[in-house]
Amino acid sequence: MILNIILRLIAVILLVMAVVHFMIPMGAGIVNIGNIAGVAVPVLLIFLIVFFELFKKMASRMWERTAGRIFLVSAGAVTVVCAVGAVVLSIAMLKAMNDKPDGKPVTLVVLGCQINGETPSRMLKRRLDTAYEYLAENENIKVIVSGGQGSDEVTSEADVMQKYLVNRGIPENRIYMEDKSTSTEENLEFSKAIIEKEGLCRDIAIVTDGFHQLRADIFAKKQELRAYNLPSETEEWLLPTYWIREWFGIIHCLVFD
Numbered sequence: 001m002i003l004n005i006i007l008r009l010i011a012v013i014l015l016v017m018a019v020v021h022f023m024i025p026m027g028a029g030i031v032n033i034g035n036i037a038g039v040a041v042p043v044l045l046i047f048l049i050v051f052f053e054l055f056k057k058m059a060s061r062m063w064e065r066t067a068g069r070i071f072l073v074s075a076g077a078v079t080v081v082c083a084v085g086a087v088v089l090s091i092a093m094l095k096a097m098n099d100k101p102d103g104k105p106v107t108l109v110v111l112g113c114q115i116n117g118e119t120p121s122r123m124l125k126r127r128l129d130t131a132y133e134y135l136a137e138n139e140n141i142k143v144i145v146s147g148g149q150g151s152d153e154v155t156s157e158a159d160v161m162q163k164y165l166v167n168r169g170i171p172e173n174r175i176y177m178e179d180k181s182t183s184t185e186e187n188l189e190f191s192k193a194i195i196e197k198e199g200l201c202r203d204i205a206i207v208t209d210g211f212h213q214l215r216a217d218i219f220a221k222k223q224e225l226r227a228y229n230l231p232s233e234t235e236e237w238l239l240p241t242y243w244i245r246e247w248f249g250i251i252h253c254l255v256f257d
Contacts, residue, residue, distance in 0.1 A: 004052075012050040018042040021240040030238065036246030063093060089214075089247050096214040101228035103203045105141075108230070109191045111184065111208040111216060112147020112157030120160055122235070123209065128164050130232040131207045134243070137172050141201055143170070146178040146187040184212070185257060187220040195225075202226070207233045213244045215253050222257075 022038035025031075045097055050056050062068030110131045114121040120128060145165070147157025156179035166172055176194050181187045188206075195202060203226045208214045210231035222228035234242060 007049045007052055014042040014046050014049075015094065021160045021237075023239045025238055030241060032241065033248050034241040034243070034244045037248075038047045038244050040239060054209045071163070072148050078173070086247060087146075089250055090243070093211060093243075093246065093250075096217050096229055097210040099213075099217075099227075099229050101203075101230070103138070104203065105124075105201050106203045106205040106228060107142060107195060107200045108143035109187070109204050109206050110143060110161060111187050111206065112145070112161060113182075114150075115155075115157050115160045116151055117154055118160055118163075120164055124157070124161070125164070126232040126234075127207050128161055128168075128208070128222065130230055132165060132168050133172065134205070134207075134230055135165070135174065142174050144174065144178050144191045144194055146181055146191050148179055148181045148186075184216055185219045185222075185253075188225065190224050192223045192225055204228070205230050207232065209242065211215045211239065211243045215246065215250050216252055218250070219257075 018039050022035035024044075025035050026039075047190050051112060059072060062072055110129055111123045111129055113127070114191055115124060120174075131143060135143060143165070145158045145161035147161065149156040158177040158179035159217065162172075162175050162177050165175055178187070178190045181190050191204070194200070195204070205228040206220065207230045208211065208216055211234060213229040217227045217229065
């Protein structure tokens with residue numbers, strides 16, 4: 001009886017977490033592998049909890065057969081590997097977020113994201129505000145704003161970013177525009193070309209959301225750039241979705257890029 005109560009309480013908690021952290025962003029039009037996985041895993045766990053006795057009987061019957069034992073052991077191994085991998089990636093992401101320049105000579109590279117017409121989105125605005133604060137405190141630092149024009153955008157992200165910083169008081173001669181990139185990898189590749197062409201400092205500080213810092217750092221290393229990180233804050237209600245999505249992005253980056 002007590003075990004059933006505990007299991008059902010866990011099921012309720014999982015359901016609330018799935019709704020609050022992953023379904024609400026879906027309702028706001030944000031649908032990606034992060035919240036899809038974030039909904040699928042709790043739903044699966046809830047199913048196992050609600051039908052716990054049935055699951056035990058099925059597992060017992062499967063264990064009696066060689067094929068069934070292989071399946072159960074394989075499923076368990078995959079589950080453990082995924083759980084350990086998620087923890088390892090999260091620790092690495094947190095470590096990257098805290099690798100800050102701390103006054104060292106660097107070139108800032110601000111990574112673009114969605115714009116609304118000729119206005120930065122809330123996520124991009126936080127990145128630009130983070131960059132502005134560092135630039136205002138370090139007047140000898142130059143910055144590259146990096147982001148091309150998407151198919152649904154009226155101008156390049158770099159153009160919007162440059163205007164935003166200028167309007168906040170950063171001189172144009174401190175800002176370099178990289179307006180051709182369409183991915184994080186191209187952000188760093190094309191920014192490196194500007195650094196070499198303009199003779200800017202090769203050590204860079206990447207300005208992007210904290211969850212994104214590790215993957216950006218990986219691409220910077222591939223360009224043989226020493227990258228520090230200046231993370232901007234992510235809205236709390238969106239962080240779980242983007243954090244989980246980033247696990248898949250990092251794995252793809254390490255395996256395929």
